[in-house]
Amino acid sequence: MGEYDLVCQTGGEVFEDGYDFSCPSGHKGLLRARYREKRFAPRGCAGLFKFYDWLPVRSSYETESCPVVFRSERLSKELGLRDLWVGLTGYYPERNCKSISCSFKEMEAYPTYARFRDMGGKTLVLASAGNTARAFAQVSAETGGRCVMMVPESSVGRLTVTEPSDSITAIAVKGDYADAIAVADRVAGFDGFLPEGGARNIARRDGMGTVMLQFAQTAGRIPDSYFQAVGSGTGGISAWEASLRLIGDGGFGDRLPRLHLSQNLPFVPMARAWNAGRREMVPEDYAGGDVSQVYADVLTNRRPPYAVDGGVFDAMSACGGSFSEITNAEAKSAEKMWLQCENALPDPAASVALASLVRAVGEGLVSEGECVLLNMTGAGRDRVREDYDMVEISPKAVLEPDAADDELRSILDV
Numbered sequence: 001m002g003e004y005d006l007v008c009q010t011g012g013e014v015f016e017d018g019y020d021f022s023c024p025s026g027h028k029g030l031l032r033a034r035y036r037e038k039r040f041a042p043r044g045c046a047g048l049f050k051f052y053d054w055l056p057v058r059s060s061y062e063t064e065s066c067p068v069v070f071r072s073e074r075l076s077k078e079l080g081l082r083d084l085w086v087g088l089t090g091y092y093p094e095r096n097c098k099s100i101s102c103s104f105k106e107m108e109a110y111p112t113y114a115r116f117r118d119m120g121g122k123t124l125v126l127a128s129a130g131n132t133a134r135a136f137a138q139v140s141a142e143t144g145g146r147c148v149m150m151v152p153e154s155s156v157g158r159l160t161v162t163e164p165s166d167s168i169t170a171i172a173v174k175g176d177y178a179d180a181i182a183v184a185d186r187v188a189g190f191d192g193f194l195p196e197g198g199a200r201n202i203a204r205r206d207g208m209g210t211v212m213l214q215f216a217q218t219a220g221r222i223p224d225s226y227f228q229a230v231g232s233g234t235g236g237i238s239a240w241e242a243s244l245r246l247i248g249d250g251g252f253g254d255r256l257p258r259l260h261l262s263q264n265l266p267f268v269p270m271a272r273a274w275n276a277g278r279r280e281m282v283p284e285d286y287a288g289g290d291v292s293q294v295y296a297d298v299l300t301n302r303r304p305p306y307a308v309d310g311g312v313f314d315a316m317s318a319c320g321g322s323f324s325e326i327t328n329a330e331a332k333s334a335e336k337m338w339l340q341c342e343n344a345l346p347d348p349a350a351s352v353a354l355a356s357l358v359r360a361v362g363e364g365l366v367s368e369g370e371c372v373l374l375n376m377t378g379a380g381r382d383r384v385r386e387d388y389d390m391v392e393i394s395p396k397a398v399l400e401p402d403a404a405d406d407e408l409r410s411i412l413d414v
């Protein structure tokens with residue numbers, strides 16, 4: 001056995017990592033990494049690979065990119081909280097935040113590329129035009145890890161990196177996001193290619209969990225409560241799993257942080273299911289959820305890992321979590337509050353998280369002395385443009401959604 005095993009969250013099967021997304025018995029539950037190292041002992045380097053022992057990788061990359069945990073005196077005063085901590089992943093040099101793609105998706109990208117390299121250098125396939133594409137493109141440029149990105153044609157031009165790289169192949173797909181996903185699914189089946197896997201990819205989850213680990217290193221404890229805006233909810237699952245590992249260390253007590261997750265109205269399917277006390281999501285949870293009306297559009301995931309074993313429902317149940325539905329007006333007013341306190345434009349999703357904290361304070365859901373970790377999941381795209389010349393990634397081809405596999409293969413030289 002290696003430095004970690006995989007454990008099926010449905011049946012408890014334990015097995016070695018062969019880059020599986022589900023258990024050998026065919027159970028549907030998420031797999032979770034179980035690390036041989038039980039002690040929390042970050043290494044002396046900068047960057048997220050200081051948490052190497054609790055990442056599902058055998059190799060690492062040198063990088064400064066890492067969530068940064070700090071106290072914002074102004075924000076604490078504004079909210080009347082005495083023990084508030086911010087975890088920020090983004091570009092904000094004054095606070096030593098140097099994640100160039102400006103969101104915590106970058107924490108998912110690094111260990112995913114390392115895991116792909118461990119698996120023999122396969123090419124990663126994904127469909128996205130937003131923060132996921134930006135993070136996986138930037139980290140590809142920095143590490144040379146190969147990726148193929150399917151981008152809906154209307155989103156071409158939104159994808160930028162700090163340095164051009166041969167390792168990135170973008171393909172524009174005529175149609176919407178669903179069409180891009182369908183093409184990505186086909187390419188991921190080619191020899192030498194693998195899907196990035198979303199929430200089922202343990203490298204993505206444990207990479208996201210590094211904000212909780214950075215909190216533990218900085219504050220020396222587990223927080224009482226954790227605030228994050230979610231689309232898939234994977235960050236919530238990750239915060240729970242990282243907390244379980246910290247509890248397993250023995251030096252951090254045995255209390256899980258209470259998860260305070262939030263979504264952005266009018267698209268709030270998980271919040272509705274949770275607040276109705278249901279494990280299953282039903283079509284009504286999506287009713288009226290016009291995604292074009294959502295300020296933080298990165299939060300509009302249509303198939304979140306909510307009911308699955310080891311997923312969002314289980315994470316929320318374990319800690320008695322709360323789920324709030326935040327309006328665009330609340331998010332924009334939180335954004336203003338943040339800008340008055342800290343000088344880096346937050347990602348709209350981070351503003352949703354702050355808005356949920358503002359609301360929780362107003363409703364008396366958190367007390368003045370409670371230890372709070374606010375996960376500001378993205379910030380600084382305005383700042384990064386000042387400091388770097390960003391280059392646009394232009395698509396290698398523009399395809400119809402029903403393009404033949406042969407055409408795809410010839411574009412990809414396989």
Ligand SMILES: *Cc1c(COP(=O)(O)O)cnc(C)c1O
Nearest residue numbers: 230231232233234235349377378
């Ligand atoms: C993706 C994303 C989120 C939501 O992440 P989950 O996968 O739902 O945990 C929140 N904020 C930003 C900036 C994101 O890019």
